[in-house]
Amino acid sequence: xxxxxxxxxxxxxxxxxxxxxxxxxKNFTLYYLPNGMPTNRLGIxxxxxxxGAVGRNRVRRLVKESYRLLESEIKTxxxxxxxxKDGCLLADSLAETSExxxxxxxxxxxxxxxxxxxxPKETKTEPIK
Numbered sequence: 209x210x211x212x213x214x215x216x217x218x219x220x221x222x223x224x225x226x227x228x229x230x231x232x233x234k235n236f237t238l239y240y241l242p243n244g245m246p247t248n249r250l251g252i253x254x255x256x257x258x259x260g261a262v263g264r265n266r267v268r269r270l271v272k273e274s275y276r277l278l279e280s281e282i283k284t285x286x287x288x289x290x291x292x293k294d295g296c297l298l299a300d301s302l303a304e305t306s307e308x309x310x311x312x313x314x315x316x317x318x319x320x321x322x323x324x325x326x327x328p329k330e331t332k333t334e335p336i337k
Contacts, residue, residue: 211279215251215287224251224287231316235296238312239289248282250275251289258292267292274306283318
């Protein structure tokens with residue numbers, strides 16, 4: 209997470225909850241708010257009602273790793289807070305967590321739009337000998 213700072217201050221979490229927008233998935237909720245900085249700030253909430261400490265830490269690790277893999281595709285300058293729901297315990301793999309995060313970022317329109325994706329890709333073919 210080279211372009212991301214950890215969001216730790218409770219006041220910042222509350223500000224994102226109150227003033228930010230939301231994107232929903234069955235396993236997570238994403239709250240996001242522009243922060244005017246050249247980096248993103250990431251916060252993860254996995255409450256005590258969710259499960260024990262081992263389960264909460266596993267959810268946090270999965271979210272951090274999924275975010276790290278998607279970081280280059282995400283717009284910068286946002287405070288992002290992921291709130292884990294009960295369903296995230298059933299989706300206990302990195303692939304499912306990454307898919308949930310893709311869904312959240314897609315509907316929040318936080319993916320970087322590259323001009324390369326609009327152009328058709330050229331393929332090179334060699335003549336058959």
